[in-house]
Amino acid sequence: MSATAIVVIPARLASTRLPNKPLADIHGRPMIVRVWERAVAAGIGPVLVACAEEAIAEAVRAAGGEAVLTDPDLPSGSDRVAAALRAFDPAGRYDAVVNVQGDLPAIDPAVIRAVLLPLSDPAVDIATVAAEIVDPDERTNPNVVKAVFVPAAMDGRGIAAGRALYFTRATAPSGEGPLFHHIGIYAYRRAALERFVALPPGVLEQRERLEQLRALEAGMRIDVAVVRTVPLGVDAPADLERARSLLAP
Known part of the structure; x- marks a missing residue:
């Protein structure tokens, strides 16, 4: 881009x-x-x-x-x-x-690179990434945020993009088909970031406790790039031990 x-x-x-x-x-x-x-x-x-x-x-x-x-x-x-x-x-x-x-x-540094890809479309204000859920327990886990969008076909790098319709802690969308685990990294156009942080908290943002809904409520466009892996987030001592194991020399 x-x-x-x-x-x-x-x-x-x-x-x-x-x-x-x-x-x-x-x-x-x-x-x-x-x-x-x-x-x-x-x-x-x-x-x-x-x-x-x-x-x-x-x-x-x-x-x-x-x-x-x-x-x-x-x-x-x-x-x-x-x-x-x-x-x-x-x-x-x-x-x-x-x-x-x-x-x-x-x-994975490739996940960081992937988040920039949707900004190649000038209509996109904010980009983020998600991976298809493969663990059945994650489908109903409210700590796993779901990105609701219609993905394009994956390319050879395992990357596709679609326009975000919603983000939720609920199991969504319902019915048969894949669900996507939202990964909380973002790429903003500079002007979009300034607009976003100047906005008051949104109604749905406060209800779901998901900051990105503020942007959608304000009519900003978020696109989602699909990647293959969800990075480990360190929130508790057990996560830290997992990270140490993953990064062992």
Whole structure:
């Protein structure tokens, strides 16, 4: 795509289930550094960590990365990404920004690259990714967010895209056919990100506790790229042990 892209990883120490999560050690490197390394490997542009605390910034800079301190009281990762981008790039050199969560230390760099593909259509404001659900238990698990869209046929790379109609914790759509596990990374056009963070919380957003519904309620277009794997998200001590196992040298 023609957009000039930057990756921004929001990170904060506050976590009820895993305190100081971004600094959790994974074979000698903090988790946030592991995520930064994966984002760098994606090769789509500079990688910036948007930090709520100086300790995270110090860890990133010690590894050779770029970090920007943001207000720790910002309400969401999206707000943190927008604030960091304004500070780092006030001239607007980057017209697309990829938001990668800071708790995905084993994410495949190909998944990060895939999220940019839908932005090749100028009508798309925001892009995200999803993978087909293969575990039957995930179909009814409210912690697994479902992306509702009509996917195109997969290409040789296992990537397709479709326009998002809805995101939900419910089992949807009903009836026979695949369901898709939404993966919470996003690519925004710069103007779309600024519009999004300026919007008030949406009615459906608050009901489902899904931030992306704010954009759909406001008439913004989100397209979904289909990928083959769901990255491990680290939310609890057991997830951290899984990440250590996956990344064992």
